Amino acid sequence: MAATVSKPLAELPSNAEELERCLLNPEWRLFSGCLYKIMIKGDDGEDNLVMPFAPNRAQKRFIRRLWHRNLILKARQLGFTTLIAVMWLDHALFNANQRCGIIAQDREAAETIFRDKVKFAYENLPPELRERFPLARDSAVELLFAHNNSSVRVGTSMRSGTIHRLHVSEFGKICAKYPDKAQEVVTGSIPAVPTNGVLVIESTAEGREGEFFNMVGIAQANHASKKVLTPKDYRFHFYAWWQEPRYRLPVTTVAITRDEHDYFDKIEAEMDCRIDPDQRAWYVATKQADFAGAEERMWQEYPSTPAEAFQVSTEGNYYAKDMIALRKRGGVTRLPVLDVPVNTYWDIGKKDGCAIWFQQESRGDDRFIDYFEDHDKDLRHYVAELRAKGYIFGTHFLPHDAAHERLSDYNKSTEQMLQDLMPGERFFVLPRISELITGIHAVRKHLKGAYFDEVRCKKGIERLEGYKKVFSRAANGYIDTPNKANGCSEGADAYRQYAQAKELNLIDGATRATTYQEAPPPDWRT
Structure with a gap:
């Protein structure tokens, strides 16, 4: 334009001496x-x-x-x-x-x-x-x-x-x-x-x-x-956004809810500032028009406080509140790799994405020591990654569809192909749950006692914190369907395999079955 x-x-000053000064x-x-x-x-x-x-x-x-x-x-x-x-x-x-x-x-x-x-x-x-x-x-x-x-x-x-x-x-x-x-x-x-x-x-x-x-x-x-x-x-x-005088609209043109007024009142108290009605109207209108369903983007682009700029929204997020509680109790920390078997939990996405969690059990605590994900790779790539980590594996828990035969060059299921690539390893295909929310509740339940390595599981933690529902503009709210577009579904689904295995009491038994057991002594009478 x-x-x-x-x-x-x-x-400019007309006097040359004054201009120079x-x-x-x-x-x-x-x-x-x-x-x-x-x-x-x-x-x-x-x-x-x-x-x-x-x-x-x-x-x-x-x-x-x-x-x-x-x-x-x-x-x-x-x-x-x-x-x-x-x-x-x-x-x-x-x-x-x-x-x-x-x-x-x-x-x-x-x-x-x-x-x-x-x-x-x-x-x-x-x-x-x-x-x-x-x-x-x-x-x-x-x-x-x-x-x-x-x-x-x-x-x-x-x-x-x-x-x-x-x-x-x-x-x-x-x-x-x-x-x-x-x-x-x-x-x-x-x-x-x-x-x-x-x-x-x-x-x-x-x-x-x-x-x-x-x-x-x-x-x-x-x-x-x-x-x-x-x-x-x-x-x-x-x-902050409220320090810019241009950010205002006539309050008579925007409906502001009681919860929104409570938010602005909280910011005023925290930042010792005044956010007048026209400023409040601009903020609400901007959020509704440009950032509906993406509250964290509004905080990034127009933060009210320094902490808010990097804040993760809990609105529409399946596990955000649970992860906040987990962090507060010290559940994200540095974890050593113990000399015990490592169980893995997989999700193999329909669009060639794969996520794997690595878990060890110690004194009743479930310790997630590692996480890996990649896209557009075949199973040999993931097997090579597992071997490179050098862990002694217990059981590999696979999603229910891993038992289905796939029409391909081999006409084998994912489970069969993995068994061919990793002979001697133990695989367990988990049953399908009838309702997603059942698995969501299981994850929330078992997050209460879980621990994550903050370095090796960094990406996986981001996936759990970012696992959200779909926002519907028609309904002007979130609907109970996972958002597959933000890259978090595979990591969250892989973790759900752990929660389902935990609910079915499969983990302890599977781990014991792959550990060394002394053979019974021979009968001296025979």
Whole structure:
């Protein structure tokens, strides 16, 4: 869309001496509205608007708290990428021999930031000022200034040389989608920032794992303990949706339930803030329109508190509350592999997905020491994975359909094929249950006494916590049917095989049957 000018810049001081004095003041340059222009999205399909840059409330707060290393957890569309692009441009224009960089998740995003924020602000400087700052290089990813040898550039990595100012945009999404790039940022780009430099990492939340999640946890802990930060420590910055003045709708247009008002009242008490009726209306309308059935996505994109940004929703989730209780009692921990047989519990999905849980019993406790899943592989692949783990196996529990013959090159059942691949191993095909909810209740019952290794079972735990019902827009709620689309059903179904075996008292007997038993002595009388 085209950009339309809606508001002129404030006038520069007409007195040359006064102008020079003002230009020496970084705060005046950023706050006065005299130097930089930005593009903002117009409402209701309007063209982009060109406005003088003036930091909003959240941006001003960030500037006041700026540290050597900064970690921003935020709601969407608060303008931090724009702010930092202007700050880096300003720093490069007025300081010699400086290298300023911006990292984005991919090259297209990096070039868009450069074109619409950095280069746009430079090209729209007042003409009398722009003449002072000629370019020695002008490309799609870098501006190098001829008057002082400083530059601003963008990319997906900043490994080479010293970077005096570095901004990593949407690092949570980089960690989730491009873990190799995230590792490159951590090992290559971040160390390029000197101790006296400035590093800003900002993102909305993106799941409960990855470098961004871990870094936020450390920065939050430092903030909570009021630790005196060194230049190598990250200062934690959090900016909620309710801090953005634009996020509001007329309360008369949105129905807000009592439970929703209770939620907002709780946030007000926890965050010592005020969420007025029009803000509440905007939040409820946004959640209903954009995130119906995906409450955790609303928390990620528009968090009310830092903890909420990474929170897993219990709404519509079969086991979320049970897993919360399990974590509270210490059920997710580090578990050693004991010198006892390992039972396995399988689910072999119809779309070539397979999940396997590994369990040991010790003193009445069921200890899940490992988990494995993969897709689009044949049974030989899974057998090779089991052998590579080096466990001594007890019984392999298979789902009911593993006994069905499959029309294939061999016309054998899954059970028969596994027995051929693993001769001498013991397999047990569990009976089919008539109602899914019976198996769900069995899982909930036996989660109360289970323990999981937090490292080897990490993916499996995520599958249990993410096992959800289908959301029906027609019914405006969840229906009692598992959501097969989010990748969690196979891991959850495999764990249900364990609960069903436990209910049928099969585990102890199966384990004993595969352990060594002393043969009875011969009858001396014969």
